[in-house]
Amino acid sequence: MTADSTYMSASVKSFPYSFSDKSQLKDEIIIKDDELTYDEKCHNLGVYCYNPKYHEVCARDGEGWAKISLFYFVWFMLLAGIFASLLGIFMAIIDKRIPTFRGNSSALALDTYNLNPGLGFRPQISVEKTLIKYRSSTRDGQYGWGEHKNQLDTFLSYYTEQDLQYQQQIDCTKYSLDQLPPLFRQGKSCWFNLLDLNFDKSPCVSQRNFEYDRGHPCVLIKLNKIYEWVPIPYENVAEVPERLKSIWDAKMSEYILVQCDGENDVDRDFIYELEYYSPLQNTKIGGFPRYFFPYLNQDGYRSPLVFVYFKKIETNVLINVECRAYAKNINHDDSIEYKRGSVHFELIVE
Template structure:
């Protein structure tokens, strides 16, 4: 049965069932017939569709057809890219790059709580996906499955190097010693910030200095803590012993009213049994507790801003045991959560000293 050629392309031939017509079939033509095609005939059609040497077609289209399609999609993609670039340009032009549009109780940080709530960060942290500090105090370099202590020491050095850089931005930092916060706050919004003197740790002869390898080679590691930055957040510090948590009442001193307090301990009872002695080194005049001075807040994207730091010295801990450590920051407007997924006002890490 013949097929009307009006409905066929130049490269398609009607394929009657007679043997003579089969033998006369051009190898560069598509087989079309009323009956079901055999496997050989379908394979033949597929090969001709992939590449037809007679009509120079690839996938059923010649070079001109493919050029038109490519030109269409190129113009279309360029048009869409132009629209996207124009919207990005408008967005960058109208959005303030220093002040977030949503802050305070309207910020994304406050969505799961009634107010912004900072957390803590710690160093050294070899991988952002891991919170384990594990090393052999007798080996500076890693070997096989055993980690040396030099990698942790080097990362602390790299982190603290930022505090020793003196550039044009850091020169805007000012000495805030003894200056009340109500006089400093207007200067912060002018781009100035308080200078954190990293030499303080060395001048006080603390063990948490690079000259002593941060005590990692003695199995008494120093861990650095910092309070995460939240734009325009300001701590409400405790003003008297009646306001502080119960564990701080016996330690209360008048200088505590100027600090966000920091304390570390084992996360569980069994972890606490493996931690025998902890020292804190910060701007506070005590090693019984750490603190971030309130004069470094609020953070308003000042150039050269350096966050205050607290060193936690695990002076005596059990070796060859996994110890889960939790450090918490304390202020009247810092909430805490025991959820492993949403930690508020705290940080978790593990220690193994071999």
């Protein structure tokens, strides 16, 4: 078989070899009409990876690699410059304080077709876990109550620190509800007085370790922030859910109500007595003052809080607890996937 040399590069030779000494072709690529043997394939791969005769790596010499590296460097720098320019334009035109899509046009309303805030709780050792478990006889260690107390102290410290942001806080009880939104748009926010949680000598204070060492834990409940959301509270007893009618009074029309209970019938059997400490000052139910809303991303904004005091519960038993917020425009969904208008956590006191 004879190879046509006009169709081959200088580094490619046909096979069988036309040279008497085959060692002279050790740096050449083998090409033939028949299928290559295993040894020939390995030979071609080795020559492709590095050809010492022509000083080529992957069929390119140093000059070739320099050219293609320079091309891709310039190309990717150009792409990065375009991306940075577009990102800079986007950041320059977008309002960093006001969401572009808000109200029922926001992503938060996609599932329910209207805004529906949920609740959060503290202490929460991990955002991925909803279990509050500790031994009342142990302060430190894996299941000691000290970690829960420290987290509550840290969370409440944001309500007592005297920093520049607090210059923007005002006593909202001195204003009407109509006067507050313009002040909020100026960056003002309502001051939350922690003394409102300590009416009638509340047990939920750091000096008493939030009662964790006595086996009667205090859990903080807060309403999640949603931009421009305004609550529509119940105005009379006819509008409230059936479970709240027995404790309703006219003062509650100025609050978003909060109530906790066992999630299931079995869990309710293990919760014997609950008390609430909040600005509503009613131990039978908690409440967030409506003058804290709407939230407009003000600096120094502090969410209103409610302390739930588990005054008497069963010990050494896992209790599933559900807390719900109540207002006309807060919908509840009992599905495990959504749990709208509520928060779930588990409690074990050993």
